[in-house]
Amino acid sequence: MTNTVPKTALQMRTLVKDSGELELSLAEVAVPEPGPDEVLIRVEATPINPSDLGLLVGGADISTAKASGTKDRPVITANVPPPALRAMAARLNQSMPIGNEGAGTVVKTGSSPAAQALLGKVVAGLGGEMYSQYRLLHVAQVLPLPDGTSPVAGASCFVNPLTALSFVETMKMQGRTGIVHTAAASNLGQMLVKICQKDNVPLVNIVRKKEQADILKAIGAKHIVDSTSPSFMEELITALAETKTTLGFDAIGGGPLAGQLLVAMEAAAVRNMKEFSRYGSGQETQVYIYGRLDMSQTLVPPGVGFAWNLGGYLLTPFLQKVGPEVRNRMRQRVVDELHTTFASHYTAEISMTEALNLDTLKAYNAKATGEKYLINPNK
Amino acid sequence: MTNTVPKTALQMRTLVKDSGELELSLAEVAVPEPGPDEVLIRVEATPINPSDLGLLVGGADISTAKASGTKDRPVITANVPPPALRAMAARLNQSMPIGNEGAGTVVKTGSSPAAQALLGKVVAGLGGEMYSQYRLLHVAQVLPLPDGTSPVAGASCFVNPLTALSFVETMKMQGRTGIVHTAAASNLGQMLVKICQKDNVPLVNIVRKKEQADILKAIGAKHIVDSTSPSFMEELITALAETKTTLGFDAIGGGPLAGQLLVAMEAAAVRNMKEFSRYGSGQETQVYIYGRLDMSQTLVPPGVGFAWNLGGYLLTPFLQKVGPEVRNRMRQRVVDELHTTFASHYTAEISMTEALNLDTLKAYNAKATGEKYLINPNK
Numbered sequence: 001m002t003n004t005v006p007k008t009a010l011q012m013r014t015l016v017k018d019s020g021e022l023e024l025s026l027a028e029v030a031v032p033e034p035g036p037d038e039v040l041i042r043v044e045a046t047p048i049n050p051s052d053l054g055l056l057v058g059g060a061d062i063s064t065a066k067a068s069g070t071k072d073r074p075v076i077t078a079n080v081p082p083p084a085l086r087a088m089a090a091r092l093n094q095s096m097p098i099g100n101e102g103a104g105t106v107v108k109t110g111s112s113p114a115a116q117a118l119l120g121k122v123v124a125g126l127g128g129e130m131y132s133q134y135r136l137l138h139v140a141q142v143l144p145l146p147d148g149t150s151p152v153a154g155a156s157c158f159v160n161p162l163t164a165l166s167f168v169e170t171m172k173m174q175g176r177t178g179i180v181h182t183a184a185a186s187n188l189g190q191m192l193v194k195i196c197q198k199d200n201v202p203l204v205n206i207v208r209k210k211e212q213a214d215i216l217k218a219i220g221a222k223h224i225v226d227s228t229s230p231s232f233m234e235e236l237i238t239a240l241a242e243t244k245t246t247l248g249f250d251a252i253g254g255g256p257l258a259g260q261l262l263v264a265m266e267a268a269a270v271r272n273m274k275e276f277s278r279y280g281s282g283q284e285t286q287v288y289i290y291g292r293l294d295m296s297q298t299l300v301p302p303g304v305g306f307a308w309n310l311g312g313y314l315l316t317p318f319l320q321k322v323g324p325e326v327r328n329r330m331r332q333r334v335v336d337e338l339h340t341t342f343a344s345h346y347t348a349e350i351s352m353t354e355a356l357n358l359d360t361l362k363a364y365n366a367k368a369t370g371e372k373y374l375i376n377p378n379k
Numbered sequence: 380m381t382n383t384v385p386k387t388a389l390q391m392r393t394l395v396k397d398s399g400e401l402e403l404s405l406a407e408v409a410v411p412e413p414g415p416d417e418v419l420i421r422v423e424a425t426p427i428n429p430s431d432l433g434l435l436v437g438g439a440d441i442s443t444a445k446a447s448g449t450k451d452r453p454v455i456t457a458n459v460p461p462p463a464l465r466a467m468a469a470r471l472n473q474s475m476p477i478g479n480e481g482a483g484t485v486v487k488t489g490s491s492p493a494a495q496a497l498l499g500k501v502v503a504g505l506g507g508e509m510y511s512q513y514r515l516l517h518v519a520q521v522l523p524l525p526d527g528t529s530p531v532a533g534a535s536c537f538v539n540p541l542t543a544l545s546f547v548e549t550m551k552m553q554g555r556t557g558i559v560h561t562a563a564a565s566n567l568g569q570m571l572v573k574i575c576q577k578d579n580v581p582l583v584n585i586v587r588k589k590e591q592a593d594i595l596k597a598i599g600a601k602h603i604v605d606s607t608s609p610s611f612m613e614e615l616i617t618a619l620a621e622t623k624t625t626l627g628f629d630a631i632g633g634g635p636l637a638g639q640l641l642v643a644m645e646a647a648a649v650r651n652m653k654e655f656s657r658y659g660s661g662q663e664t665q666v667y668i669y670g671r672l673d674m675s676q677t678l679v680p681p682g683v684g685f686a687w688n689l690g691g692y693l694l695t696p697f698l699q700k701v702g703p704e705v706r707n708r709m710r711q712r713v714v715d716e717l718h719t720t721f722a723s724h725y726t727a728e729i730s731m732t733e734a735l736n737l738d739t740l741k742a743y744n745a746k747a748t749g750e751k752y753l754i755n756p757n758k
Binding site: 087090253254259270273275277279282292295297298299300301302303304305306307308309310311312313314316317 | 466469632633638649652654656658661671674676677678679680681682683684685686687688689690691692693695696
């Protein structure tokens, strides 16, 4: 199979110039030779996750985006406002590859038996730079998929499945008994619904549209609260009190929602108190912000009690903290339930040149709930 | 000495009626008899801490306050706006005693040797209801003061000293090496400056007036940053980077300050990075809100990285968590350094009837930095 591998191939790049311009393009790069423990993957499916958009688009103002270049080598440029430019100081003038995860076929391997065993297999990989026609990875970074699995089915093995699983692991580690989740109709949110059903974990799902509630009802979600309902806070407090939930994961970040979760958790705990305390319920509560679909400030009102906690959440430090045993158990579960719990749905499958089409970029950059794009760099 | 104890005595009370009215008054209550392990304290000095005002005034609108009653039994009433009334649902129509801490003379004791040993001694006490002429406490709740200590010197033995000491204990428990503190010229802030000097702990003090900076300079504070300076953020980042501070304690609560601490900690950590990471510095940061001098919403902007933590902080759960050995070590240090590190300064010493004077109430309810009132219920 090695004779089918070209000497050079295309890789998507993002560059922020100190002049205040974002430039997205396709670079022709040398296809690397595998070392003993490495495998070369022909990437055939790689999703555009919100975390990828953070690096791809950064703080650029996409309403100013312009298309140039050629049909085969499109270029997109956009203005980066000064505050965003300051925040990206450390990446200025560096042309950076992107793409957190993906799947494809191993077309060349190093000399070690572990590497050679993967030749011709469909594998999933985590490690950045997946928006490339070919990607070299260490065998430890790839997850071999069961025979017959398509790259499309295996494209999103890591970010969403492991993040959703990590929510439940975090709940258990902290001795809590339920979870409240925002943007709950997302791909990740649907996985979480299925995990919690299997594991008997009470889950309160927050959505902001009736259609999103319908998606979750269809897969059997029990507690669904619409944040645009006039009685949102009352419904949320009731659901949290019923499920005794003191742990939240929020994908929105900005605005009032994270603070509302904390207020509702405290109100649910106070509802069960027998006596007044000036210090509130004393119930320790925790909300993690794991996404920033809304880039405005997070608002925390005073009614959160005195034992509240709010913080940032990332998968990678979680995986480092829990150690190899838990990590391997989580990865194995993803493989075992790839076509059920962890099935992803994509809005469209596009090529890298299509990903650099202005209208397509605006569509996936909108991060609409339930919308997800898949790139096939070899399409 | 027991023959000097009257049968009844005065106690300050706060009552929130379901009609939406706050009522502050003095109640005549029976002076209780000590059980075997109890002592009766004639309270001679009890401070008005912000935590006391939370219960005393609650969410009432003091601009609507009116005086009534008599010279000896003044009454103050004020409107409670509906949102505050809802938040205080659990205390409605209950006449509640107040006063977290104070000091006085033991005038009567129970039969146990531990109780009898305290007869005639000046002791400090924690346990609420100290805005009373007499207060019954278990011997375990009182701290005997060295001979010759006045009740005024011992009035604030607990809340501020133990809170300031707990900041340094928290820092050590979390493996951190510096602290940033807001409202730093407060009584508590000045204690923290002295503790950190003795213990060689780097401390960044945030104030909002030149006079406050001058107070801290006079007692030897090294890092002082004025939040009203046009280059506040730059000065703060520099101080945090120099001291490698990743832990903050904020007395303000509402508004941008807590978020600014987190942003500055992340910026200080990024400044020391060699390579760009889309996930920021990875430095885990923590800000605790231990007071709410500003009752507006806490604002957290996106530039805080991904490993930030913000939460509520109370002394009591901290003391429960650390166990008796650390608690006793902290209490002993307060006694040992009562006239140096933990010396409190008071704006005025007032009687309970004076505390219910309209102008005086407005003065201490303003919670101006460095202003603190002391009540002598037996004045």
